[in-house]
Amino acid sequence: MDVLLSYWSHAELVTNGLIFLHLLGALAVGMLMGYERSYHGRAAGMRTYGLVCLAATVLTVVNAYPGMWFGGHGSQGAVGGAGDPTRVIQGIVTGIGFLGAGVIMREGMSIRGLSTAASIWATAAIGITIGLGFYAVAIAAAVVCVAIMTMFRQLEARLPHQTVIRLSLVFPRDKAPSTDDLRAQVKAHGFEVIDWSFHLRNDSNQFECQLMLQANGLQDPMRLIADLSKVESLLEFSLSPSRL
Numbered sequence: 001m002d003v004l005l006s007y008w009s010h011a012e013l014v015t016n017g018l019i020f021l022h023l024l025g026a027l028a029v030g031m032l033m034g035y036e037r038s039y040h041g042r043a044a045g046m047r048t049y050g051l052v053c054l055a056a057t058v059l060t061v062v063n064a065y066p067g068m069w070f071g072g073h074g075s076q077g078a079v080g081g082a083g084d085p086t087r088v089i090q091g092i093v094t095g096i097g098f099l100g101a102g103v104i105m106r107e108g109m110s111i112r113g114l115s116t117a118a119s120i121w122a123t124a125a126i127g128i129t130i131g132l133g134f135y136a137v138a139i140a141a142a143v144v145c146v147a148i149m150t151m152f153r154q155l156e157a158r159l160p161h162q163t164v165i166r167l168s169l170v171f172p173r174d175k176a177p178s179t180d181d182l183r184a185q186v187k188a189h190g191f192e193v194i195d196w197s198f199h200l201r202n203d204s205n206q207f208e209c210q211l212m213l214q215a216n217g218l219q220d221p222m223r224l225i226a227d228l229s230k231v232e233s234l235l236e237f238s239l240s241p242s243r244l
Helices: 001-007 009-037 046-064 066-072 084-102 114-131 135-150 153-159 180-189 222-229
Strands: 105-107 110-112 162-172 192-201 207-214 237-240
Touching: 001 066, 009 046, 009 135, 009 153, 046 066, 046 084, 046 114, 046 135, 046 153, 084 114, 084 162, 114 135, 114 192, 135 153, 180 207, 222 237
Parallel strands: none
Antiparallel strands: 105 110, 162 207, 162 237, 192 207
């Protein structure tokens, strides 16, 4: 019983409080960096950066208190011994990186799964923290991570940001519009062309344009779709959100 109570001793709680203050600072810095990416329509946004920064801080700061590991009973094997947990931590961090990479998917010009990968890595970091005996800070980190994954999605959507969509157009070869006409048409709906690719299908004599469009704020693409549907020379088109 005394061993169990040592995990919640005054010294352990003070240490957990200091670590939690580090986590709050890391979360603030990570979110600030992530907002810059989110504003520019990138896939890795506030949640991804916040989780990664928080997890990295957890893994780093717990090593500053080896005397408090395992409720204050782990100092004997803290450095260099056969039971050195830092060796285990290194293996976990390496292995979890491969697991996180497995959930990242590329769909056309979009990338999905980055926040999931970051949350997996953060979960591993929390698990390591629990294993070292920092229960209070591990619980706090878990609550913060859940808040990031649930509440920050709405916050990220309400903050000023840029919208990126992918537009694919197919025309007959002899009726394909000029690039200037395409730019003018999408600009009339608040979008700018930031990237493009063109493909001439010799077998079907069709000309395909793939455009990456960007707009400030959340633009309604339905007006653009309505105008595109009125173009007689347009054989087919597709419009989908994209995260770079």
